Amino acid sequence: MSSHRVVITGMGAVSAIGNDVDSFWGSIKNGTCGIGHITSFDTTYSQVKLAAEVKGLNSEQYFENRDTKHNARFMLLARIAAQQAYHSSGLDTADFDRDRFGVYVSSSIGGIEVLEKSKESFSATAPARVSPYLIPSTLVNLASGAIAIDVQARGSNLPIVTACASGANSIGEAFHKIQLGLEDIILAGASDAAITPLSLAGFAAMRAMHTGDNPDRACIPFDSERSGMVMGEGAGILVLEELEHALERKAPILGEIVGYGANCDAFNIVSPDLEGKTISKAINKAIDDSGVKKTSIKYINAHGTATVLNDKTETRAIQNVFGEHAKDVLVSSTKSMTGHTLGASGAIEAIVCIKALQDNFVPATVNYLKPDPECDLNLVVNKGIAQKLDIVLSNSFGFGGHNACLIFKKWQA
Secondary structure, X not given: OOOOOEEEEEEEEEEOOEOOHHHHHHHHHHOOOOOEEOOOOOOOOXXXXXXXXXXXXXXXXXXXXXXXXXXXXXXXXXXXXXXXXXXXXXXXXXXOOHHHEEEEEEOOXXXXXXXXXHHHHOOOOOHHHOOOOHHHHHOOOHHHHHHHHHHXXXXXXXXXXXXXXXXXXXXXXXHHHHHOOOOOEEEEEEEEEOOOHHHHHHHHHOOOEOOOOOHHHOOOOOEOOOOOEOEEEEEEEEEEEEHHHHHHOOOOOOEEEEEEEXXXXXXXXXXXXXXXHXXXXXXXXXXXXXXXXXXXXXXXXXOOOOOHHHHHHHHHHHHHHHHHHHHOOEEEOOHHHHOEOHHHHHHHHHHHHHHHHHHOEEOOEOOOOOEOHHHOOEEOEOOOEEOOOOEEEEEEEEOOOEEEEEEEEOOOO
């Protein structure tokens, strides 16, 4: 079967540190932390006080209010990021086969805020009070469906739900679909908006959340004082396109995706395989898929959630894979700035990787103070650094044992 090269020709981002790719990347380079006290609901009775909320978003730049009135927040964020990606790629003015144009946009938790609000108005004796938009607003696949309508993409539409690996899996599966010649273009990524009372209470009950009150010491991946993740919200969308198709229409080429590895721990529904053996295999799968040498990978955007188990396990996996070279590979977790955007994280971090390759810049893990001997990686902390980059790796792992690793390459004609 033929194998096609796949490039990135457009990107869109909505996050706590920027509502478009340029402002988002500027904040990443400056080490801006988007974590603060929650403003979207009263936290008086909530264990969780901090989150990384999207700020100052103007949806009217992209849609009329009537077009988004009944969208759950995750749908709105996804549609905005998709519009950015679609327009930046030049697809809005291009003539191409829309039957070979797909959308793989995921979410881990969907429209949970709509479900919470609907339960408040629901009564067993008056069920008709429930909005007819309840189901279309909560189903995880409907961001992908809405985007397909927005951009008239009539190819395959596959929202892949693998918890916090959703965005990375969506990009990886889209990459292989185009590589096999089954589609020409796919909008791929994910969106999540789970800063809600019920969602945060559920994560806190699992002891997965940071419950302190200091934003500067909240999300601190690989730091010995880390105590859990901080919820973020946002969306990241990439336009993946077959190389010859992109060249023919003179599309802007931002980078190339060359490798994808995915597997499952089959260990525990919420805990990683503590030895990192399965994660190691996923990284190796991505490397084998790409055909690059391990020593050519100079930067790893880590999953790095600031939970005790994830950071320690990911460290072991990286050391298992890279051996002596592990001390030379730069590592950071940009969740220290964006918070953990759940399924969207892998897509948002893919954008970080593409921009890092373009600018030869490695972003930092911010607010890092106290090293953990069990996380003895070559960490870039507090301030990003200039570094020539040709190949980078991005890791994403999700509840259920889902592992997804992506390898990106600097574009060279």
